[in-house]
Amino acid sequence: MQTTFFSDQPLYLLLFLIVMIWSFVWKGIALWKSARDGSKPWFVVLLLVNTIGILEILYIYVFSKMKKEQTQTTI
Numbered sequence: 001m002q003t004t005f006f007s008d009q010p011l012y013l014l015l016f017l018i019v020m021i022w023s024f025v026w027k028g029i030a031l032w033k034s035a036r037d038g039s040k041p042w043f044v045v046l047l048l049v050n051t052i053g054i055l056e057i058l059y060i061y062v063f064s065k066m067k068k069e070q071t072q073t074t075i
Contacts, residue, residue, distance in 0.1 A: 023056075025053075
């Protein structure tokens with residue numbers, strides 16, 4: 001009888017689920033923010049590229065704020 005990796009190592013299954021939830025939450029927040037800001041290129045990149053939340057966190061805290069600062073200084 002063949003068993004799967006996760007059935008042999010339940011700790012890995014738990015770790016996998018935690019990483020998936022972490023990634024899903026950050027991706028949802030970043031997609032919502034990019035859609036609200038009207039940034040279509042960022043929305044597509046965030047939707048297609050999976051970086052376990054790293055790119056999403058960078059977009060939320062770095063790139064979206066840079067865009068807001070640029071629009072405020074040009075107005």
